[in-house]
Amino acid sequence: MTALFFTRALLPTGWAHxxxxxxxxxxxxxxxxxxxxxxxxDRHAIAxxxxxxxxxxxxxRGMAALAETAGPNDDDFWSWRETMYxxxxxxxxxxxxxxxxxxxxxxxxxxxxxxxxxxxxxxQPDGAPYANxxxxxxxxxxxxxxxxxxxxxxxxxxxHGNFGDAPPSPRQARFLNDLDGFAALLDGCRRAVSGLDTAxxxxxxxxxxxxxxxxxxxxxxxxxxxxxxxxAAEQVREVADCEAATGLRPVEFLxxxxxxxxxxxxxxxxxxxxxxxxxxxxxxxxxxxCPVTESNLGDGIFPAADYLGAGGRFGIGTDSNILxxxxxxxxxxxxxxRLKYRARNVLAPKGGSxxxxxxxxxxxxxxxxxxxxxxxxxxxxxxxxxxxxxxxxSLALAQGDGxxxxxxxxxxxxxxxxxxxxxxxxxxxxxxRPALEARYRKALQPLA
Amino acid sequence: MTALFFTRALLPTGWAHxxxxxxxxxxxxxxxxxxxxxxxxDRHAIAxxxxxxxxxxxxxRGMAALAETAGPNDDDFWSWRETMYxxxxxxxxxxxxxxxxxxxxxxxxxxxxxxxxxxxxxxQPDGAPYANxxxxxxxxxxxxxxxxxxxxxxxxxxxHGNFGDAPPSPRQARFLNDLDGFAALLDGCRRAVSGLDTAxxxxxxxxxxxxxxxxxxxxxxxxxxxxxxxxAAEQVREVADCEAATGLRPVEFLxxxxxxxxxxxxxxxxxxxxxxxxxxxxxxxxxxxCPVTESNLGDGIFPAADYLGAGGRFGIGTDSNILxxxxxxxxxxxxxxRLKYRARNVLAPKGGSxxxxxxxxxxxxxxxxxxxxxxxxxxxxxxxxxxxxxxxxSLALAQGDGxxxxxxxxxxxxxxxxxxxxxxxxxxxxxxRPALEARYRKALQPLA
Numbered sequence: 034m035t036a037l038f039f040t041r042a043l044l045p046t047g048w049a050h051x052x053x054x055x056x057x058x059x060x061x062x063x064x065x066x067x068x069x070x071x072x073x074x075d076r077h078a079i080a081x082x083x084x085x086x087x088x089x090x091x092x093x094r095g096m097a098a099l100a101e102t103a104g105p106n107d108d109d110f111w112s113w114r115e116t117m118y119x120x121x122x123x124x125x126x127x128x129x130x131x132x133x134x135x136x137x138x139x140x141x142x143x144x145x146x147x148x149x150x151x152x153x154x155x156x157q158p159d160g161a162p163y164a165n166x167x168x169x170x171x172x173x174x175x176x177x178x179x180x181x182x183x184x185x186x187x188x189x190x191x192x193h194g195n196f197g198d199a200p201p202s203p204r205q206a207r208f209l210n211d212l213d214g215f216a217a218l219l220d221g222c223r224r225a226v227s228g229l230d231t232a233x234x235x236x237x238x239x240x241x242x243x244x245x246x247x248x249x250x251x252x253x254x255x256x257x258x259x260x261x262x263x264x265a266a267e268q269v270r271e272v273a274d275c276e277a278a279t280g281l282r283p284v285e286f287l288x289x290x291x292x293x294x295x296x297x298x299x300x301x302x303x304x305x306x307x308x309x310x311x312x313x314x315x316x317x318x319x320x321x322x323c324p325v326t327e328s329n330l331g332d333g334i335f336p337a338a339d340y341l342g343a344g345g346r347f348g349i350g351t352d353s354n355i356l357x358x359x360x361x362x363x364x365x366x367x368x369x370x371r372l373k374y375r376a377r378n379v380l381a382p383k384g385g386s387x388x389x390x391x392x393x394x395x396x397x398x399x400x401x402x403x404x405x406x407x408x409x410x411x412x413x414x415x416x417x418x419x420x421x422x423x424x425x426x427s428l429a430l431a432q433g434d435g436x437x438x439x440x441x442x443x444x445x446x447x448x449x450x451x452x453x454x455x456x457x458x459x460x461x462x463x464x465x466r467p468a469l470e471a472r473y474r475k476a477l478q479p480l481a
Numbered sequence: 482m483t484a485l486f487f488t489r490a491l492l493p494t495g496w497a498h499x500x501x502x503x504x505x506x507x508x509x510x511x512x513x514x515x516x517x518x519x520x521x522x523d524r525h526a527i528a529x530x531x532x533x534x535x536x537x538x539x540x541x542r543g544m545a546a547l548a549e550t551a552g553p554n555d556d557d558f559w560s561w562r563e564t565m566y567x568x569x570x571x572x573x574x575x576x577x578x579x580x581x582x583x584x585x586x587x588x589x590x591x592x593x594x595x596x597x598x599x600x601x602x603x604x605q606p607d608g609a610p611y612a613n614x615x616x617x618x619x620x621x622x623x624x625x626x627x628x629x630x631x632x633x634x635x636x637x638x639x640x641h642g643n644f645g646d647a648p649p650s651p652r653q654a655r656f657l658n659d660l661d662g663f664a665a666l667l668d669g670c671r672r673a674v675s676g677l678d679t680a681x682x683x684x685x686x687x688x689x690x691x692x693x694x695x696x697x698x699x700x701x702x703x704x705x706x707x708x709x710x711x712x713a714a715e716q717v718r719e720v721a722d723c724e725a726a727t728g729l730r731p732v733e734f735l736x737x738x739x740x741x742x743x744x745x746x747x748x749x750x751x752x753x754x755x756x757x758x759x760x761x762x763x764x765x766x767x768x769x770x771c772p773v774t775e776s777n778l779g780d781g782i783f784p785a786a787d788y789l790g791a792g793g794r795f796g797i798g799t800d801s802n803i804l805x806x807x808x809x810x811x812x813x814x815x816x817x818x819r820l821k822y823r824a825r826n827v828l829a830p831k832g833g834s835x836x837x838x839x840x841x842x843x844x845x846x847x848x849x850x851x852x853x854x855x856x857x858x859x860x861x862x863x864x865x866x867x868x869x870x871x872x873x874x875s876l877a878l879a880q881g882d883g884x885x886x887x888x889x890x891x892x893x894x895x896x897x898x899x900x901x902x903x904x905x906x907x908x909x910x911x912x913x914r915p916a917l918e919a920r921y922r923k924a925l926q927p928l929a
Contacts, residue, residue: 095877095878096878097875097887097890097891097892098836098875098879098883098886098887098889098890098891098893099878099879099883099886100825101826101829101834101835101836101883101886101889101890102826102829102832102833102834102835102882102883102886103826103829103830103831103832103833103834103835104826104831104832105831105832107824108824108825108826109823109824109825110825112825113825135874268823269823327820328816328817328819328820329816329819329825329890330819330825331819331820331822331823331824331825331827332820332823333820333823334820355890355891356890356891356892357892358892368776368777369776369820371776371777371778371779372775372776372779372780372781372782372817374779375557375716375717375779375780375781376555376556376557376779377548377556377557377558377560377561377777377778377779378549378550378551378552378556379779381549381550381551382551383551383552383553384550384551384552384553385550385551386549386550386551387549387550387551388546388549424918424922425918426583426918426921426922426925427545427546429543429921429922429925429926429929430543430544430547430925430928430929431546431547434550435546435547435549435550438546438547438549438550439545439546441546441549442545442546442549442777442803442804443545443546443803443804444545444804444805444806445546470872470873470874473874473877474872474874474877477874477877477878478877480878481877481878
C-alpha cells in the first residue's frame with residue numbers, strides 16, 4: 034500500500050484540499066480529503082488525473098518536422114502522406130520499438146498516462162507478414178512496457194487504396210490484411226499485451242477508404258464491447274470521394290450504414306454538416322480530436338462549439354506526434370474556435386473555466402474511447418496521477434480550475450506522473466529519458 | 482575578445498559548418514566558416530541568431546491564464562480588457578519590475594534576445610504621475626538590466642477612450658498623457674535606458690482609438706528615424722468604430738491620413754481588406770504579429786499568405802505574455818493559415834523550408850521594427866546567439882533548415898542564449914531563474 038498526500042487535488046466532485054490517496058495493486062484504494070498526512074506519505078502540492086492520448090501512430094514521431102519543406106507543387110495532407118509512406122518503408126522492428134518507447138515517454142512527461150496506439154504498420158516492407166504476424170504489435174507492447182505507459186492497442190484493418198475497393202498501392206503493402214489475416218493478427222495482439230499489467234485491445238477499421246462496408250462491420254464484430262476506432266472526415270477530398278462512391282458523407286455513412294454508438298471513436302471527424310454534428314453528438318461515440326496534427330496537416334476546423342453544445346463526447350490524440358503535448362492539444366481545440374468566432378472562452382460553460390471544461394471532457398472521452406473503465410482520483414480507478422511544479426510562476430495567482438488554465442494556457446509545468454501507482458516522471462523528466470533518448474538516436478542513425 | 486565555435490551555424494548566406502565567431506564589445510567581430518576551433522574556444526553544436534520580440538506588455542505576464550473563465554455574458558477581447566484593467570490598478574512599481582524581469586528572462590529562454598516593450602502603464606492608480614514621470618519606464622529598464630535582454634522601449638501616448646476624442650474611463654487613468662506630458666515622459670525614457678548597454682527608444686501612439694490624427698502625427702514626429710509602433714485593426718469592432726468615425730478603416734487611415742513607411746510597425750493588423758494587405762506590404766512597414774495572444778483574445782486571422790505573397794514585412798511579439806514562446810508564435814502564423822486554406826507549407830517558397838521562411842522573416846522584420854540595425858551571425862551585428870540542445874531526439878534526422886523546422890514544429894529545445902556576447906541561458910534555463918522566480922512570486926503574493 035502506497036500513500037500520496039496532495040495539498041490540492043481535482044476529485045470527481047471538484048477541487049479538494051489536503052487529500053490523502055492510498056494505492057493498492059495499481060488502483061486507488063481510498064481518497065480522503067480534508068485530512069492530515071501520515072508519517073511516510075509521499076507529499077506533493079497539486080494533483081489531477083492523467084489523461085488518455087486516444088490516437089497515436091508512434092512510429093511517425095521519427096519523422097517529426099521532416100515534411101515542413103514545400104514541394105514543387107502545393108502541399109497538403111496527401112503530399113505529406115507520400116513522405117510518410119517513404120519513411121514507413123525504411124523502418125525495421127527495432128527502430129519502430131525504439132521510436133515508440135521514446136514517444137511514449139514523452140507522452141507520460143506531458144500528462145498522458147495511457148496511449149491508444151492506432152497500429153497499422155504490420156508487415157515487412159514488401160508486404161510479407163513477419164514470421165510472427167504480430168511482431169510489430171509485440172514491439173509496441175514492449176515500448177509501452179519500457180516507458181511504463183498504459184496501452185490500448187488498436188490493430189488496424191486496411192485492405193484497399195480508396196473507396197470502391199480500389200487496389201492498394203505498393204507503398205501501403207505493410208498495412209494490408211484480409212479478414213482472416215486480421216483475425217489472426219488480433220489474436221496475436223491479445224497475446225502481445227498479455228504480459229502488460231494494464232492493457233486493452235480494440236479494433237480499428239482504418240477508414241472508409243481502406244475498409245469496405247462489410248469489412249467495417251466484420252471488424253467491429255470482433256470487438257463486441259469496443260473500443261472500435263476509425264478515421265473519418267479528416268480531409269475534404271475524402272468527404273467528396275465518399276459521397277461520389279456511396280452517396281453519403283463519411284460520418285453519415287457510419288451513422289446510417291454501420292450504426293455507431295458508445296463503443297466507437299471517430300478520429301478527426303473534422304468535416305461535419307450541422308446535421309452530422311448533432312447526430313454524432315447524440316450517438317454516444319467519441320470524436321477523437323488531434324488539433325496539433327490537424328493543424329500541421331492542414332485538415333481543417335472541427336466544429337467544436339456546435340458539437341460540445343450538442344453534448345458531444347470528445348478526447349484528444351497526438352496522432353502524428355509532430356509534437357507530443359497534452360496542454361497544446363487542449364489549448365488548440367479552444368484557440369481555433371476563438372479565431373473562428375472572434376470570441377473568448379468559447380467552450381466554457383457560463384461562469385466556468387475553459388481549461389476545466391476541456392480537461393473534464395478529454396478525461397471522460399479518452400477513458401471511454403480507450404476502454405479504461407473508471408478514471409479520476411476516486412476509489413477503484415487506476416492510480417494515474419499528475420502533479421504540477423507548485424512553485425512555477427504561472428501558478429502564483431491560480432486557484433481551483435485556474436490551475437488547469439495555467440497548465441493549458443500559460444505554461445505551468447508538470448512535476449510528477451504516476452501510472453498505475455508507479456512514479457515514472459519527476460521534475461518533468463521520465464526516469465529513463467537518457468536511455469530512451471540514446472536508443473532512439475541510435476535507432477535512427479542509419480537513416481541520417 | 483571571446484570566441485565561439487559552432488559545428489553548424491545559420492549565417493546570412495545560409496547554413497555553414499565549423500564556424501568560428503569572435504566577439505568584441507558585444508558585437509560580432511569576425512565569422513569564419515569551414516575552419517578549426519582554437520584552444521580556449523567555447524564550442525557548441527547548432528547556432529542561429531536571437532530573435533526580436535517586437536511587442537510585449539510585460540506586466541500582463543502577471544495575469545496569464547487569469548481570464549480563462551467565462552463571464553455571465555459572451556466573452557471577447559473587450560471583456561478580457563476589463564479584467565486586464567482591474568489587474569492594472571493593483572500593481573505598484575516593485576511588482577511591475579519583478580513581473581517584467583521574470584517575463585524578460587522567459588523571453589531569453591525562448592530565443593528572444595531583444596524585447597520591444599510597448600509601455601503604456603505610466604502613472605499611479607489614480608492617474609497622478611509619479612514624482613519621477615518615467616518611474617515605470619525606469620522599472621522596465623531595470624528589469625531589462627536584471628534579465629540581460631536587449632530593450633527597445635516604446636513609450637505609449639494614450640489620450641482618449643475611443644474614436645472621436647471620447648473621454649477615457651477612470652480605469653485608463655494610469656495610461657494618459659497630453660502631448661507635453663508625453664514629451665517629458667519621452668525625455669525620461671531616454672534617461673531611463675541610458676545606463677543600458679544596448680537600448681533604443683521609439684514612440685507608440687497607442688491606437689487610433691486613443692490618439693487623434695494630429696496627435697499620432699505629433700508623436701511620430703518625436704521619433705523622426707523611428708521606431709514608431711501603433712496597434713491597428715486587432716478587432717472587428719475597432720474597424721467598424723474607425724469607419725464610423727472617419728470613413729476609413731484603421732489601416733486605410735494610417736496609409737492615407739498619416740502616411741506610414743519603414744519606420745512604422747502596425748501591431749496585429751489582423752483585419753485587412755485585399756487592398757489594405759497589398760498597400761501595407763508595399764509601404765515598407767512591419768506587421769507585428771502576435772498570433773498566440775491573437776488566438777487567446779479571439780482577435781481573428783491575419784491574412785499571412787496574401788501579405789507575405791505581396792512581399793510584406795513581419796515580426797513576432799508575445800504581446801499579453803499569456804505564453805512566452807518564440808517557436809509557438811512562428812508556428813501559429815503558419816498553422817492558422819494551414820487550417821484556413823486546408824493546405825501545408827503555405828508560407829514556404831517552393832522547395833523551401835517553412836521554418837526558415839518564418840525565421841528569416843521574423844529576424845529581419847523584428848530588427849527593423851525595433852531599430853536594431855544589423856542582425857544575424859555576421860560581422861558588426863550584435864552578438865545575439867542561440868544554440869539548440871544537439872542531442873534532442875527531434876534533431877536526429879534534421880539537417881540545415883530542418884533544424885529550424887524541428888525547433889519550431891517538433892519541440893527541439895534551446896540550450897544556450899547569448900545577448901550582446903553575454904551568455905544568459907544554459908541548458909534552456911536563465912542563469913538567474915531561481916532568483917527572478919522568487920522575486921516574481923513574492924511580488925504577486927499580496928494579490929493571491
